[in-house]
Amino acid sequence: MAESATPIVEIKSVSKVFQLQDQTIHALSDAHLSINKGEFVCLIGASGCGKSTLLRIIAGFEQPSTGEALMWGRPIAGPDPTRGMVFQDYALFPWLNVRANIGFGPAARGLGGAEVKAIVDKFIDLVGLGKFANAYPHQLSGGMKQRVAIARVLANDAEVVLMDEPFGALDAMTRERLQDELLEIWQRTKLTVVFVTHSVEEAIFLANRVVVMTPGPGRIESDNALDLPRPRDVASPEFNAIRRVLAAKLHSHHGKKSA
């Protein structure tokens, strides 16, 4: 692919400083990251490591204090339909039913009714919510809400799907099922996914790259390529070996803190 020459998302020495009254918080310091089209990248770290900040910078919700965030080599100026966000608490529009939530993006782009309907039908099917097309968000379970949130982003032709601990609030069974479904969608659609989580296991199960981040100040500790064959078996020795290595990296900052 010619596209693979330019990374789809590139983070160049980005740092982010928040001013909270008289406190200065270094949420992210000197981060470098380059993501190629089609990759599934997990950002992992304890709270305060800047993983959500990095994701929000890629989304365009935050601007870097220093450095640049680029998409296809061009600076990210603000939120954009090409980078869709899936929030942990869903952020569905409660006044719209499943159908209208998924159709929100296409309708906002000014597509006609028939086109929007075709797109919505396709993505309702993709996430298996056909029976709930006319239900309102408050009538859905957490797993179903998150499916709507994913479909809403895909329906808008997002090239990069940014996911901020999307399955964090779900029960274990639903989480596993949604992880499988997400992988299937990713493999089928050749999307690029940037996925924030604090679960090492989730990261190893999903990603082909795991970026470990550590707090105080938030920074990228290491960038680990994973080439475990799929479907991955969370109980296999290989899986556990990787888990041990990543867990050690994840906790590497503990020693430094006490020093």
Place this chain on the structure above:
Amino acid sequence: MAIVETGPVPAAAEEAAAPKSARSTWSRRKPTILALIVPLLLLAFWQVATMLQWTRLIPTPYAVAECMVDFAVGGIFDDAYSATLVSHLLASMSRVYGGFALAALFALPIGLMIGRMPWARMLLDPFLQVMRPIPVTAWLPLSMILFGLGAKSAFALVCLGAFYPILLNTVFGVRAVDPKLFEAASMLGCSGNAQFYKVVLPAAVPSIFTGLRLGLGLAWFVIVVGEMTGVPQGLGAVIMDGRTLSRTELVICGMIVIGLAGYLSDRVVVATGNRLLRWSPNHHG
């Protein structure tokens, strides 16, 4: 793929054919029966109090009922108030709904502005907060000077009474929109002014609706004050006349009609709200 969760089925099959047993009859009538207990006890107490002549100034329930029939259809006393209920009710309703509509006309845009524009909030909010505690009764003399004796004054006072609940709830609704929804909208390609129509307004509708409901309730609440301005027609006018003429049964009739009319008008609003706000989990009044 396409695995469907067996979660809660959206509100169907809820009131599916209940068995017609004695138990279900009771559970169906329970709200009505419970609701009637307090009024009936009050009525009984009233009857006893007048029978034992604890007071000579309050008419018996029978006298009030007689007066109500005469007020509604005439044929008993044949005086100035016989069979005039409908015309007084219509006069009051026109002021209540007119004043309410006028209040909504001002309060909604001002509320949206205060909620969305910091400069509008700084400009108007302190002033309105100072004006708000002043009761409608206190405005009565000034209103009569400004708008004269009669219907215009009544309109103005009702409007004033309904204004603040609509305004405050609109401001609250607009300001309480979940910030995540703005982010969601902007990453879906809806930004700038479009967000006002696609996010702010729909998100604020439940609050605005609560404001309208409270406003309409208050419009009925202040109608008597509004009709103290010397209007010839209206339930408030009837109550004021009844007081002047020492016809307490007429006063009580006026009170009952206001209560019932306000109640029915509120039920209509609530029913409308339940239809329009099906999406809102905490909006089934």
